[in-house]
Amino acid sequence: MLRTALRNVLAHKARLLMTVLAVMLGVAFVSGTLVFTNTISDAYQKSSEKGFEGVDVAITPDGDQDDSANPGEPPRLSQQVLDKAAKVPGAAGVHGVVTGYAALSDKDGDLLGNGFSNLGGNYYPGADGKDSRYTLTEGRAPQNAGEVALDSKSAERGHYKAGDSIRVSVDGPVRTEKIVGVFTTDDGNVTAGGTLALFDTATAQKLFAKPGQYDEIDVKAAAGTSQAELKSAVDKILPAQAKSATGQKLADDQAEAIKQQMSNMQTALLVFAGIALFVGIFIIANTFSMLVAQRTKELALLRAVGATRRQVTRSVLIEATVVGAVAAVVGLAAGIGIGAGLRSLLNSTGAVVPDGPLVVQPTTVLVSLLVGVVVTVLSAWLPGRRAAKIPPIAAMNSVHATPTTRGLVVRNTIGAILAAGGAALVLAGAGMGGDGKGPMGFGAVVLVIGVFVLTPLLSRPLIAASAPVLRLFGMSGKLARQNAVRNPRRTAATASALMVGLTLITGMTVIAGSLQQGINKMAADGLKSDFVVSMGGADGSRPLSPEVARNLGKLPEVTAISPLRASAARVGGDSDSLTGVDPKAIKDLVNVDFTEGSFSALGGTKVVIDSKTADRHHWKLGSTVPVTYEDGSAGRLTVGGVYEGNQMIRGVMVDYATVTPHMSTVADFQVMLRTKGGATQANKDLLEKSLGDNPAIKVQDKKDISDGIAQVFTLMLNMLYGLLAMAVIVAVLGVINTLAMSVFERSQEIGMLRAIGLDRRGVKRMVRLESLVISLFGGVLGLGLGVFFGWAVGELVSNALPTYELVLPWGRMGLFLVMAAFVGVIAALWPARRAAKLNMLAAIKAE
Structure with a gap:
């Protein structure tokens, strides 16, 4: 049976190609996400560790203390605290740190940096006249008011050098400062594309704090003194509402924070990888169902010569394992390339990532291989089990070809229960306010599965509605409609792959448009100011x-x-x-x-x-x-x-x-x-x-405020469109695969049609129209579900944003339907060409 399974894989290489591609894309998405986030996380963690190399103990204000007498920010650290810290046993030196917001203008008057990390600080010279945190590469350190030093990345981006003047804004009014030096730093905010401007300590205190005050005091340990020993000594001189931490603890905390941020990004990206794989399940199940159906007599013969049901199922699963393993290995390799490419893309946008090696962890390899194999095997299990259940004599006579009425009734009953239950959960979640996210999310998944189970039942009336249009294409149109409903399960699986992607895209578009309308109304209703x-x-x-x-x-x-x-x-x-x-x-x-x-x-x-x-x-x-x-x-x-x-x-x-x-x-x-x-x-x-x-x-003005908020939603929406494009590509592969295998399956029928007068152009038109109908069927289902989910999420949002109102983007929804049609046309090109090229005599003789 093992040899038989392997022979079948080699015999159906072309037919399994689309399945391999679908699994490969999903695995590539998973492995690329893991490689990218692990690489970025590792680079930032190492960069943050460098930033704390000169800090053995840091003293900071403690805002966590419950001081009922003073609800404001805890007091900054005084010069007296710094002087005491310099004298504690085991201290080799101290740095007084002052930080704040400092926006730099480039020579065209635009803001340098990315807007959220425009930082200012102080150059604190030690006994040797140097600040160990910053290495001057040009000029000297700032010493007086009106002088500033720039980080080398900002100087390069702004085309500045020592001796130039630069416009700086700390809290509004513009200051013109002279650049006296350029320095390098390991500050993670700067390496990520931000800016850092350094002033002398007295000037920095006037700008960001008050004279004689610091935001942080960093203490360097003397040789032979551990960080823990130094911290114990420092704790004895701490004032009220101040705390200390070792440099190692700060580095570990920052590394953990970076890891958490990367974990959130990783989870979000893996969700979309999961969607792509979920869509791929339809393709894999469809492919193996068709392969099994085409080999019914072969499998029946194996049963007749002694193969058990378990052996038949196992042979199908072995095929799936081989396909999944091949796809997983190729997907892993592609994912590593994607991870490297995403990092380069991030650098090209100006968000500079610290240098570091590409990180491919063993867990990434293991997860990628497991995902590819497990998804493929699970998807192929049902077709394999179904094939094993067919009695050999019935299979020889093709009695099994039509699903039993009882099987269809059971399927439709289960689908109706799931769809009704899912819809009820979504509606219940919509009425629960902020507590309804969980029930709504679970209900949405159940509803999608229920609709998928019901799709064969829904396909007949919905596809029948296209009959008046298809009649315009004559016999090709009539045959296309009949082919689309001939095997409802196959049509359902093909359309459902496209339905999932369009459901998410439509739902997010409805939510984004409605939010924009709510924000516009909020700005218009809440403000009289110009x-x-x-x-x-x-x-x-x-x-x-x-x-x-x-x-x-x-x-x-x-x-x-x-x-x-x-x-x-x-x-x-x-x-x-x-x-x-x-x-x-x-x-x-x-x-x-x-x-x-x-x-x-x-x-x-x-x-x-x-x-x-x-x-x-x-x-x-x-x-x-x-x-x-x-x-x-x-x-x-x-x-x-x-x-x-x-x-x-x-x-x-x-x-x-x-x-x-x-x-x-x-x-x-x-x-x-x-x-x-x-x-x-x-x-x-x-x-x-x-x-x-x-x-x-x-x-x-009001429009700028609305547009500023909407810009965030638009950016997120475009990113989500890009991520969901993977699911749509997988769905396209599914349509191509189904049509190609369907053409092979109907070779004899196509040969007969050619023999009785249907020309090559008519055959092509028939296959294209069939693909178009199936794609539009999936598109209509996706639009319907997307609008429903968009409305439901809007009910949750309206609790936090009273001005929220449902807006249906008819233009975009029409565009999505056109895109679904375009998918159908594109997906049918190769199968239609292949069908038209069939030799009619050879096709008629085909088994």
């Missing part, structure tokens, strides 16, 4: 100098302006924050509905709060609220109004004159304003010019 000014960066919440609001307020074109100034506080005993605003201007800048009171009461110790906060504390108009400010001082506020909050406007709003005296560092996170003539491009240009055309500051 423009919102904020610092750049990934989240736009960098501190903004109060000078920005003052300068903009002096412009005659500005009719109303208010800073938004956040300050940590305890409100009613809960950790919260107060948002300081201009009480006279805020009513003209935001649009909220009040359930009690109004903005006119805002001022002094009177505040307005959102309804959720009020309900949580049972506050109402006139309630007195205890508050502990950022600096620890206590006070009482009075509720002057309760409003309905939204995603853009919520929380406790207070007069900024009340909260400012309690802030350790006065800074805004946004400035809202209105201008004469509204949100015109001329007004936007005027505001940007008044801010010095600063690339680090964003001036946005």
Whole structure:
């Protein structure tokens, strides 16, 4: 039986090729993901270890301590702490570290770096006049105000050298600094494409902290002193709200954080690899079902000469094992290439990855081989078992060819139960709010499986609906429709492969379009301001100098302006924050509905709060609220109004004159304003010019805010389209495979059709139309399920985004249907050509 199985594999090489390709693509996706994420993780971990080479013990403020007297950030470290650390037994030297946000402009006025890692720091010279963290490759270290040193990567990207001037923004206003030096660093943020600007310590403290304060103190151990011993000595001089950690612990923690981030990426990518493999299961099962059907008499003969059912099943599984092993080995090799290619692609986008070897772990090899073999064997098990059950005499007489009525009834009953149960779970999850993700996800999987089981039943009425169009193509169209419904199980498996991909693509498109509509409505409903000014960066919440609001307020074109100034506080005993605003201007800048009171009461110790906060504390108009400010001082506020909050406007709003005296560092996170003539491009240009055309500051109108949020969704959607393209490619292979094997199976029939007058063009048209109908059938099912899942997910999203509303992207859905048709046409090219080339006499004589 083993020899028979191996002979069958060699005899059907061409017919198994598409199955090998489908498994290979899935395995390549899995192995490529593992190689890529392991390589990136290893490179970043080694880079982070380098970054901590000069740190044996680090002292940092401890924000985890529960200090009821002070809800603000823990105090920075003082010069006294640094002096004490330098004198502890076993300390060979110390570095005082100051860090903050520093955006650099290139020579064209654009922002250097990727926006979320534009860092500034201090050059802290030791006894030898050098900072061991940074190696100067050009010029000297900064020593005075107005001087800066750049990392070599940023200098190269911006075409800067020592002696040049560069525009720098720390909290809004632009500073022009002289570049006095260029240095190299192992900082992971810089190697990943960010920027790092170094100032002398005194200047860095003025910019990012306060004179005499540090964000971190790094202590170097003397020879013969371990990190643990040094930490014990350092712990004795720690002030309140400060903590210490060894350099090894910091490196391990950062390595673990990197590993976790890579694990999340790996999981997401493996999900799409799983989808591709899931789609591949349909192809493999279809291929082996057709191969077994074509070899029915051969298998019956084996049974007649003594082979048992188990041996017949085993021979099919041996074939599947060989196919899976070959596909897995080729897929592993392709995956290693994909992993290397993805790393190069990442580097080409500007997101520089630290240098390091390509990592192919033994687990990657093992998982790839197991995935390829196991998926193929499991997919082939049912066809093999079905073949073994056929009695030899029945097989010889082809009595088995038509599925029994009882079998179809059982299949349709199971499918109906699964589909109904899955739909019920999805609907239940949609009504459960944030707790419905689990039931909805499980229900979606069950529903897809149920629809797949029901697909043979659904194929007849849906394909029959295409009859009026197919009649236009004469006999070829009629034959194509009959061929498509002749074997419903085969048609179902072929269409289902395409259905899965289109379900996901359609669902995500519906969700993205609906989110965009909700965000647009939120911006339009929540804001009256023409423009919102904020610092750049990934989240736009960098501190903004109060000078920005003052300068903009002096412009005659500005009719109303208010800073938004956040300050940590305890409100009613809960950790919260107060948002300081201009009480006279805020009513003209935001649009909220009040359930009690109004903005006119805002001022002094009177505040307005959102309804959720009020309900949580049972506050109402006139309630007195205890508050502990950022600096620890206590006070009482009075509720002057309760409003309905939204995603853009919520929380406790207070007069900024009340909260400012309690802030350790006065800074805004946004400035809202209105201008004469509204949100015109001329007004936007005027505001940007008044801010010095600063690339680090964003001036946005409502559309810009919506587009900025939507850009994230669009980027994610495009990435998901790219990842799901793998599943669609596998589905195309499935259509090609089914048609090619179907043409071989129907060789005699095609020969007869040719003999009675159907020309080559008619044969080609018949095969193409059959492929088109099957693909459109899968496309219609995918669109229907995708819209349903998009609606269900939207019900969950609407709890967090009240302005969310379902939007059906008819244009894109039509495009997806056209793409499904295109898939059918492309997939049929080779099988149709092959069918048309059949010699009619040889085909008629074929078994």
